[in-house]
Amino acid sequence: MxxxxxxxxxxxxxxxxxxxxxxxxxxxxxxxxxxxxxxxxxxxxxxxxxxxxxxxxxxxxxxxxxxxxxxxxxxxxxxxxxxxxxxxxxxxxxxxxxxxxxxxxxxxxxxxxxxxxxxxxxxxxxxxxxxxxxxxxNQAAPTHALLADLVGGHRWAGRLAPGVDTVLDPAAxxxxxxxxxxxxxxxxxxxxxxxxYLHVLTGVDPVLRWVSGTVLRPVLARLSPGDADEFTTEYADALRAAYPARPDGTTVLPxxxxxxxxxxxx
Structure with missing residues (x-):
């Protein structure tokens, strides 16, 4: 970067x-x-x-x-x-x-x-x-709603450096x-x-890889490297539950x- x-x-x-x-x-x-x-x-x-x-x-x-x-x-x-x-x-x-x-x-x-x-x-x-x-x-989609919940929750709010996550606002x-x-x-x-669009994604944690180039990027930049890794792990778990893989191994991202x-x- x-x-x-x-x-x-x-x-x-x-x-x-x-x-x-x-x-x-x-x-x-x-x-x-x-x-x-x-x-x-x-x-x-x-x-x-x-x-x-x-x-x-x-x-x-x-x-x-x-x-x-x-x-x-x-x-x-x-x-x-x-x-x-x-x-x-x-x-x-x-x-x-x-x-x-x-x-x-x-x-x-x-x-x-x-x-x-x-x-x-x-x-x-x-x-x-x-x-x-x-x-x-897609601010109301799980990709954004789950991220907004983590950012605003007690566990992470105190560890995030000051910043404004405009893109997570439903009114954006x-x-x-x-x-x-x-x-x-x-x-x-x-x-x-x-x-x-219904994007059919492949590979490990494809939705996480998608958001890592966009909406997740400014959030991780406000965390220390160690906290960023921990945050990413927690967010990835939530995304897997929200976007489960299909029987053929692909994942659909609306x-x-x-x-x-x-x-x-x-």
Whole structure:
């Protein structure tokens, strides 16, 4: 990892195919044919951003992320003048000129109060521009609920360094109707929906391996190494009970995601 709370591209991409599928479903709802400026906010390792350059080969595609490790991985994909990556916080990002397509995939659940950010991004669109976001919406699932119970319980609350686990908050993500209202109020023609994917995972403790690249990461960063190991063991036991292996050895992880796409009239 690039820091105590940083992202590890290798860990995150253990389930690259499963994580890429919602991005493809999101892009399928964008109806523009030949945009000039395309931006991916929270681009991660750049692999999804590169598909934007493939879809719109004449566009200038930019990826923005705050993780040095993720940007280092993305650098290998860069094509000067065509596909570029820059360091930045999505909360502070502002375009130099109006954007034709603005995408943010699996990022906004980390940003408290992100509805205001969506309103601002809608204002950054060029006439005819598109805003498309996808947000994991599984805060009520056992992966998150069990973790929230451990973090807030007496056994662990006193051992965790100060921090805010925003992503565990059930209110971190709106339902589709909420995002529809936000984008419509911002002057966009909007479409919003949700999908629950059933990921069929293999191997030992596959659900633990899934969350170790995302929601578990900032929690362990607040613990000493010894406590982190003990916490992980306790959490793994709870996950095995909540997501038992099937007779064929696979484990099914239901994963809800919320999508919203807005189009600014020409």
């Amino acid at each position: 690039d820091s105590a709370t940083g992202w590890d591209p290798t860990t995150y991409l253990r389930f690259a195919d499963e994580r890429a599928r919602p991005f493809g479903d999101l892009l399928a709802r964008i109806g523009v044919l030949d945009p000039d400026e395309v931006v991916d906010l929270g681009c991660g390792d750049g692999s999804a951003t590169a598909t934007l350059a493939q879809r719109w080969p004449d566009a200038r595609v930019s990826g923005v992320d705050s993780s040095p490790a993720m940007l280092a991985a993305a650098a290998a994909l860069a094509v000067p003048g065509r596909l570029e990556f820059t360091a930045g916080d999505v909360r502070d990002w502002r375009p130099a000129a109006p954007v034709d397509v603005l995408v943010s995939n699996a990022v906004l659940h980390w940003v408290p109060g992100h509805t205001g950010l969506l309103t601002r991004w809608a204002g950054d669109l060029a006439p005819g521009g598109w805003l498309a976001v996808q947000v994991p919406g 993500v709106l339902d589709p109707a909420g995002y529809l209202d936000v984008l419509t109020a911002a002057g966009l023609s909007a479409d919003a929906w949700e999908t629950t 994963f809800r995601r919320v999508f919203a796409v807005g189009h600014r009239p020409d």
